[in-house]
Amino acid sequence: MTLSAEFLARALEAAHAAADAAERVIHARYRERNFSVVAKADATPVTEADREAETAIKDVLRASFPTHAFLGEEHGREGASDYLWLIDPIDGTKAFVRGYPMFSTQIALMHNGELVLGVSAAGEYGERAWATSGGGAFVGRNVSEGNAVRVSAETRFGPMAAVSTGNLKSMAAHATRWEALGSLVKRVGRIRGYGDFLHYHLLSRGSIDLVIESDLNILDIAALAVIVREAGGVFTTLDGGPIGLDSTDALAGTAALHAEALALFNPLAVSPTSL
Incomplete structure (x- = not known):
């Protein structure tokens, strides 16, 4: 089933709001350097900001889509649905811990196994990118300042590539x-x-x-x-x-x-x- 433009617009609005909520959590922790760090089973770090931001994201998304399922970096899979939200609250936790802004919040929606929406919010870096299936891709400082973008026209591996x-x-x-x-x-x-x-x-x-x-x-x-x-x-x-x-x-x-x-x-x- 092809998702309607109206549904995708509503889902994108919710994803942006969820990213905003996560950024508020992350910004406070990052600027104040107020967090502890523990190692997960795979030896990668996790902080309170990761867990709190994931919860904030899911709270916002659930308010609009209470029957959808979630797969989060910190809390795993929750629910069963044709609609699955994929969430990495801080992609780049090592950067977050070490105090440089090369980290982001990643939120995507998968419908029946097909990825149909993505928001990549890098608040401390000062940039956000987003897209929906058939709706084009945008990059800007925030959701109100996005510009449509296209990949380059490069066709060969040469000195300009x-x-x-x-x-x-x-x-x-x-x-x-x-x-x-x-x-x-x-x-x-x-x-x-x-x-x-x-x-x-x-x-x-x-x-x-x-x-x-x-x-x-x-x-x-x-x-x-x-x-x-x-x-x-x-x-x-x-x-x-x-x-x-x-x-x-x-x-x-x-x-x-x-x-x-x-x-x-x-x-x-x-x-x-x-x-």
């Missing part, structure tokens, strides 16, 4: 892909590691051309996948599959560069299924 990489630990253990990455590095004009939300925001507005990342989870990229897609980009896993709940890596870029990178990383693969 810019590539950003995120976590690459798993890729480093994959000989074929690691060698392919090395070949890309030699061909492009710029390699950077902007990381987390930022390189996807930059990709969406045409400032870089390809993002390569391993060692992530769906909550890191769900909202960003919608934003990149609606900006005209292609966003898949490294093997060309669609982004889903089990995704652990990402390849995103302009259509031409994504296709070429995908062939390099998967020399025996067939054509991709893009998101």
Whole structure:
């Protein structure tokens, strides 16, 4: 079933309000440096701000959509529904803890397995990006100052192409892909590691051309996948599959560069299924 524009507009309004609520919690904790840090089972840090922000997000969303389900970074899965909100209250907790503003709140909506809405709110950095299926992608300082964005028109890996990489630990253990990455590095004009939300925001507005990342989870990229897609980009896993709940890596870029990178990383693969 195709969701109506009216429903998506209402869901987007709620997602923005939820992101605002999270940012109020996060801003107070961040500026006052008022939080303790503990390690989760996977050795990643978590603070009171993470938990409080996730609760604030769900409180807002539940007020508008009481029957929807949730999958949150801190409190896991709650409820059963065709509509699933994916929430990472602070994507980049390590940055938050260390006092630099490269972290964000990620909120996405999945309907029957399809990602249909994304909000990526980086309040301390001063930027927010958002999109809904068929509604285009926007980036701005806040929801009232957003501008429609598109990925670049870059079609080749040459001196004008810019590539950003995120976590690459798993890729480093994959000989074929690691060698392919090395070949890309030699061909492009710029390699950077902007990381987390930022390189996807930059990709969406045409400032870089390809993002390569391993060692992530769906909550890191769900909202960003919608934003990149609606900006005209292609966003898949490294093997060309669609982004889903089990995704652990990402390849995103302009259509031409994504296709070429995908062939390099998967020399025996067939054509991709893009998101």
